Amino acid sequence: MNNIDNQERQILETEANHIVLTNCGICNANCGMKISFANGHIVKVEGQAAHPVSKGYLCPKGKAIRELVEAPDRLKRPLRKTVDGQWQEISWNEAFELIAEELKTIKASYGAEAVAVHVGQAGVGKEFTPYVERFCQVFGTPNFSTAGSQCHQSRAMANTFTYGVFPKPDYENSSCIVLWGYNPPESCPPLMNDINKARRQGAKLIVIDPRRTSLASKADFHLQLRPGTDGALALGMLHVIIKEELYDQAFVDNWTSGFGKLAAHIEEYTPERVEKITKVPASRIEETARLYARTSPACIAQGNALELHSNGFQAARAVSMLQAVTGNLDITGGAVFAPPLKLTPLRLRNHDENPKQAIGQKQFPLFYKYTHQAQANIYTEAILAGKPYPLKGMIITGSNPVLTWPNAGKVKRALASIDFLVVVDNFMTETAKLADIVIPASTFLERDELWNWSGELGESRLVLAPRVATDEGLMTNWKFWIELAGRMGYGDYFPWATEEAALNDRVKPLGFTLEGLRHKPDGIIYSVRTEKKYERTGFKTPSGKVEFYSDELKSHGYDPLPIYQEPDESPVSVPGLFSEYPFILTSGARTLGYFHSRYRNLTSLRKIAPEPLVEIHEDKARALGITDGDTVIVESTRGRIELKAKLSAEIHPDVIFIPHGWDEANVNLLTDNESLDPITGFPPYRSLLVRVSKKTEQKSGF
Numbered sequence: 001m002n003n004i005d006n007q008e009r010q011i012l013e014t015e016a017n018h019i020v021l022t023n024c025g026i027c028n029a030n031c032g033m034k035i036s037f038a039n040g041h042i043v044k045v046e047g048q049a050a051h052p053v054s055k056g057y058l059c060p061k062g063k064a065i066r067e068l069v070e071a072p073d074r075l076k077r078p079l080r081k082t083v084d085g086q087w088q089e090i091s092w093n094e095a096f097e098l099i100a101e102e103l104k105t106i107k108a109s110y111g112a113e114a115v116a117v118h119v120g121q122a123g124v125g126k127e128f129t130p131y132v133e134r135f136c137q138v139f140g141t142p143n144f145s146t147a148g149s150q151c152h153q154s155r156a157m158a159n160t161f162t163y164g165v166f167p168k169p170d171y172e173n174s175s176c177i178v179l180w181g182y183n184p185p186e187s188c189p190p191l192m193n194d195i196n197k198a199r200r201q202g203a204k205l206i207v208i209d210p211r212r213t214s215l216a217s218k219a220d221f222h223l224q225l226r227p228g229t230d231g232a233l234a235l236g237m238l239h240v241i242i243k244e245e246l247y248d249q250a251f252v253d254n255w256t257s258g259f260g261k262l263a264a265h266i267e268e269y270t271p272e273r274v275e276k277i278t279k280v281p282a283s284r285i286e287e288t289a290r291l292y293a294r295t296s297p298a299c300i301a302q303g304n305a306l307e308l309h310s311n312g313f314q315a316a317r318a319v320s321m322l323q324a325v326t327g328n329l330d331i332t333g334g335a336v337f338a339p340p341l342k343l344t345p346l347r348l349r350n351h352d353e354n355p356k357q358a359i360g361q362k363q364f365p366l367f368y369k370y371t372h373q374a375q376a377n378i379y380t381e382a383i384l385a386g387k388p389y390p391l392k393g394m395i396i397t398g399s400n401p402v403l404t405w406p407n408a409g410k411v412k413r414a415l416a417s418i419d420f421l422v423v424v425d426n427f428m429t430e431t432a433k434l435a436d437i438v439i440p441a442s443t444f445l446e447r448d449e450l451w452n453w454s455g456e457l458g459e460s461r462l463v464l465a466p467r468v469a470t471d472e473g474l475m476t477n478w479k480f481w482i483e484l485a486g487r488m489g490y491g492d493y494f495p496w497a498t499e500e501a502a503l504n505d506r507v508k509p510l511g512f513t514l515e516g517l518r519h520k521p522d523g524i525i526y527s528v529r530t531e532k533k534y535e536r537t538g539f540k541t542p543s544g545k546v547e548f549y550s551d552e553l554k555s556h557g558y559d560p561l562p563i564y565q566e567p568d569e570s571p572v573s574v575p576g577l578f579s580e581y582p583f584i585l586t587s588g589a590r591t592l593g594y595f596h597s598r599y600r601n602l603t604s605l606r607k608i609a610p611e612p613l614v615e616i617h618e619d620k621a622r623a624l625g626i627t628d629g630d631t632v633i634v635e636s637t638r639g640r641i642e643l644k645a646k647l648s649a650e651i652h653p654d655v656i657f658i659p660h661g662w663d664e665a666n667v668n669l670l671t672d673n674e675s676l677d678p679i680t681g682f683p684p685y686r687s688l689l690v691r692v693s694k695k696t697e698q699k700s701g702f
């Protein structure tokens with residue numbers, strides 16, 4: 001049978017229309033897309049049935065890309081804010097001249113470090129991001145930051161300190177799957193193919209989540225813990241596994257160091273004590289630990305919820321040790337080690353040492369060492385208080401900090417007061433509104449995009465998602481930085497005449513060409529999976545072994561073992577505050593129809609979730625006189641928001657949940673950028689104290 005999805009990727013021309021095969025660039029699932037055009041417009045968007053990962057699936061966001069590309073409110077021209085606060089269209093030439101001139105002026109007056117460039121989630125894994133980093137290096141600012149200030153890097157670092165890499169769970173071949181603060185039905189639905197397949201083959205499922213999600217209700221064990229106590233739970237499970245000698249003795253003897261210290265460290269984390277901390281019954285902790293340790297192979301997915309606490313790094317490190325003591329490393333069905341292919345690097349090694357420290361480098365030296373990035377969560381202090389030095393200019397691309405960064409009130413004040421702000425976006429976001437210059441961005445459909453995936457969703461793949469839509473007035477993200485570099489006089493470092501030439505350079509050392517990739521719709525699938533490679537090479541840690549005890553952490557003044565510390569703001573750490581703010585807020589769990597602050601303007605997605613809702617336990621709501629749909633006020637010591645209540649029997653009674661990304665009720669007005677994780681600077685989006693009250697109608701009397 002001739003299946004077009006398996007044919008060479010190309011435009012299949014008929015008279016008036018054509019079909020293009022590409023990949024969705026919204027989330028990391030990268031689903032295969034088949035897009036039909038008629039008269040230059042998208043008329044149909046479908047999944048590719050034969051796609052190796054998504055197998056025909058597209059989520060509502062993927063299906064809504066016509067609405068995205070053709071949105072009436074899309075930005076098409078560069079805009080400049082006039083002195084009276086109006087937007088004035090300017091030419092591309094004017095935009096580049098204005099930006100280049102301002103950057104040069106700030107650099108001359110305050111030094112290059114007074115400019116920061118932030119690439120948000122829309123730049124994660126995208127081909128333009130390394131060029132932005134290179135631009136920062138040549139300009140001379142160490143203040144290049146990404147969504148890695150709030151996402152992924154803390155988990156990745158914690159795992160790397162234990163065994164040298166951040167491995168991926170091999171769900172498909174696993175007999176026991178633990179989803180720890182991870183909810184793929186909303187955040188990465190195609191992964192459910194693998195999880196469901198494993199379950200059909202008898203795999204056990206353990207979900208660790210303060211909400212009883214639909215997946216949690218189907219799990220063998222659902223541990224409904226108090227938010228931010230994940231580290232204690234992991235130590236309690238380690239206690240059971242070590243005390244009952246359920247660990248992999250041979251692996252521990254041969255391939256780890258510091259086990260004795262870990263064994264002594266977990267003594268005090270008895271299931272009974274951990275029950276008091278986490279609110280998970282001791283018997284459940286024991287049963288879960290036994291099931292996990294006795295079932296082999298087992299894998300643990302460590303979600304974003306694990307790292308978004310003031311104690312997130314050590315929590316992820318404790319979880320990493322569960323995988324290590326059970327010997328579930330680098331084995332089929334366990335934690336697999338699959339590095340991505342190495343494209344031609346764009347970072348300039350000879351520019352690595354900047355005489356000025358990046359913002360956050362002093363406070364979070366290991367975060368800087370690991371990421372070579374500034375910690376964006378504290379830019380506000382540099383802008384508002386000049387600490388550690390003044391930040392005078394910023395370029396923000398692919399991010400909407402006013403809705404997504406912690407302590408949004410402060411973020412807004414900071415961005416409103418900075419001397420010069422450029423925002424590159426598809427839409428006039430709440431952040432763009434504060435800018436001096438707004439630059440229209442392309443969407444992933446309007447550019448060639450390289451995806452270099454390393455095995456989280458099946459095999460490792462290098463894929464070219466080709467440009468399928470064109471709008472001549474737009475400039476691709478890549479082109480913007482190349483043009484700006486040219487205006488700044490950095491042409492020697494940015495010699496590529498076209499994006500195609502640049503991409504060809506990137507894939508050349510691997511023996512690929514862009515043209516070759518165009519003919520491979522599913523990409524180049526390469527297997528770099530290893531099996532117990534450490535037996536030949538050791539682990540990529542200073543000692544070559546799994547490090548339960550880390551000298552490097554100790555030498556920086558951090559705890560070398562994964563201690564549990566209460567979240568900075570919790571019922572236990574600040575009981576006085578808790579008596580006034582008696583709920584624990586967890587924010588930002590993903591919902592299928594939106595992507596962070598994106599897509600509230602797309603009709604089909606807005607229909608799925610028309611407004612933000614605070615999820616509150618029905619008993620607690622009743623006690624406060626709140627019924628379903630009532631407007632309530634939620635307050636923290638930082639701010640207050642109003643939104644409607646959604647009563648639930650599924651959420652932990654002490655916890656409320658609010659989604660992020662809504663301007664109508666911006667939950668980040670409540671969150672905090674002071675009690676950051678001491679090692680990574682990650683913000684505590686998922687465990688803070690708040691109070692809830694019913695909004696009473698103000699009767700206007702005469």
Ligand SMILES: Nc1nc2c(c(=O)[nH]1)N[C@H]1C(S)=C(S)[C@@H](COP(=O)(O)OP(=O)(O)OC[C@H]3O[C@@H](n4cnc5c(=O)[nH]c(N)nc54)[C@H](O)[C@@H]3O)O[C@H]1N2
Nearest residue numbers: 181182183187227228303304305589590591592594595596
């Ligand atoms: N639809 C959609 N998909 C997305 C995104 C999106 O915005 N929308 N964003 C993408 C990005 S950048 C990321 S980082 C990922 C994140 O995706 P995931 O890693 O899956 O994380 P979340 O969905 O944010 O949270 C997972 C679960 O953690 C639970 N949780 C909350 N607090 C705690 C806690 O203290 N401990 C534990 N154990 N669990 C807790 C939540 O209730 C939630 O069910 O999603 C990606 N995919």
Ligand SMILES: Nc1nc2c(c(=O)[nH]1)N[C@H]1C(S)=C(S)[C@@H](COP(=O)(O)OP(=O)(O)OC[C@H]3O[C@@H](n4cnc5c(=O)[nH]c(N)nc54)[C@H](O)[C@@H]3O)O[C@H]1N2
Nearest residue numbers: 120121122151398399400404424441587588596597660685
């Ligand atoms: N309270 C709370 N806050 C959170 C979280 C949480 O769980 N709770 N999660 C955090 C996490 S994990 C993350 S990753 C961050 C994400 O936060 P951000 O990095 O701010 O991500 P988005 O809100 O998706 O903003 C992306 C912006 O880029 C634009 N855009 C889309 N495509 C492109 C493109 O191709 N080019 C350019 N230039 N722009 C584009 C979109 O229109 C949008 O305005 O949010 C964090 N914020």
Ligand code: SF4
Nearest residue numbers: 024027030031059062
């Ligand atoms: S799950 Fe949705 S957003 Fe993610 S790649 Fe697939 S279609 Fe796109």
Ligand SMILES: [Mo]
Nearest residue numbers: 150151152304
């Ligand atoms: Mo994220």
